[in-house]
Amino acid sequence: MRYRSILVVVVLAALSSGVAGAAPPQLPPQAAEIARQAGQVPVPVAARPATPAEVRRAFAHPHPGQETEGTPPADTTRTFLRRATEAAVYCWFFEPSMTWEGWSPWWRKVTQHTYLCGQWAGAITARTTWTTADAALCSQDAYNYKVGGGIGYSWVYVESGGYFSCPTAIPWVTLHVRDWFRVYYITQGAAWILESGES
Numbered sequence: 522m523r524y525r526s527i528l529v530v531v532v533l534a535a536l537s538s539g540v541a542g543a544a545p546p547q548l549p550p551q552a553a554e555i556a557r558q559a560g561q562v563p564v565p566v567a568a569r570p571a572t573p574a575e576v577r578r579a580f581a582h583p584h585p586g587q588e589t590e591g592t593p594p595a596d597t598t599r600t601f602l603r604r605a606t607e608a609a610v611y612c613w614f615f616e617p618s619m620t621w622e623g624w625s626p627w628w629r630k631v632t633q634h635t636y637l638c639g640q641w642a643g644a645i646t647a648r649t650t651w652t653t654a655d656a657a658l659c660s661q662d663a664y665n666y667k668v669g670g671g672i673g674y675s676w677v678y679v680e681s682g683g684y685f686s687c688p689t690a691i692p693w694v695t696l697h698v699r700d701w702f703r704v705y706y707i708t709q710g711a712a713w714i715l716e717s718g719e720s
Contacts, residue, residue, distance in 0.1 A: 546709040559716040566712035571614040576636045584651040591647035591672045610646055612638040613710045621700045629700055630655045633681035639708035644673050654683030661685050676707050
């Protein structure tokens with residue numbers, strides 16, 4: 522029993538150090554080309570590790586407009602040794618956001634919330650995304666959709682945006698605007714905002 526416990530610790534330490542010690546992933550060539558064609562500089566997005574339980578809760582209790590694909594990691598009672606020796610699935614949480622006219626009373630903010638699971642540098646196994654929008658004076662309606670990639674790919678490209686209706690000093694004049702951005706995710710726990718705009 523003691524030797525099995527030591528073996529489990531050694532295997533888990535090797536797996537976690539292999540991921541934790543890995544250099545931050547570089548921007549994939551496909552993502553770099555998307556940003557180049559859009560004439561924008563890629564903006565890295567922070568990620569944090571997510572537990573399988575978090576991802577399952579996000580799938581089980583969806584937010585308005587939430588888009589999901591794949592299957593979240595299952596609750597398992599397998600031993601640590603079996604789990605460590607099988608193909609590992611890593612889960613991440615991302616929350617990129619952008620603000621427009623942040624200096625004015627008509628500021629608008631769009632935030633994308635994404636859980637992503639997959640094999641390290643391998644296929645995505647689960648993803649769920651929802652979007653929230655906020656503004657001081659404007660009414661808003663958020664949306665999101667997948668542009669490309671997803672389950673079975675090592676990447677997914679997702680657009681989030683908001684439709685805003687903003688009153689002006691003239692009572693019968695309301696400004697209508699759509700603010701949006703697109704995020705490119707990979708299974709190594711990295712993401713970048715590659716495109717954004719206003720219309």
